[in-house]
Amino acid sequence: MLFVFDRGPSVGAAKKEFIALAKARPGELNFGTAGEGSSTLRIAELLNVVAGAAGIRAK
Numbered sequence: 001m002l003f004v005f006d007r008g009p010s011v012g013a014a015k016k017e018f019i020a021l022a023k024a025r026p027g028e029l030n031f032g033t034a035g036e037g038s039s040t041l042r043i044a045e046l047l048n049v050v051a052g053a054a055g056i057r058a059k
Contacts, residue, residue: 022053
């Protein structure tokens, strides 16, 4: 199974930078998934928990 992690150029090139940004700006970053119960939603929520970040799911 393939998962794609993408972010805009202003965030930086590394996932570490993205996670640091998400922690510094809780509730301000959005993420999209394939829908309720999907593996992409589970991966995104797992990233939130493991990284200690709080993203907002775009509906």
